[in-house]
Amino acid sequence: xxxxxxxxxxxxxxxxxxxxxxxxxxxxxxxxxxxxxxxxxxxxxxxxxxxxxxxxxxxxx
Numbered sequence: 001x002x003x004x005x006x007x008x009x010x011x012x013x014x015x016x017x018x019x020x021x022x023x024x025x026x027x028x029x030x031x032x033x034x035x036x037x038x039x040x041x042x043x044x045x046x047x048x049x050x051x052x053x054x055x056x057x058x059x060x061x
Contacts, residue, residue, distance in 0.1 A: 015027055029041045033047070035048045035055070
């Protein structure tokens with residue numbers, strides 16, 4: 001990954017990366033692996049539940 005910026009107001013992550021070294025799906029999965037859902041990968045419930053309360057959000061079912 002080259003760069004990642006989190007926008008607090010929009011709650012959006014912007015990532016710059018070299019597509020020859022990393023696939024977009026891999027980024028989605030890494031984000032889900034630490035407890036945050038994306039439009040392409042869902043975090044495991046137990047990982048999401050372990051997030052600090054301030055980092056939890058209303059999840060889409």
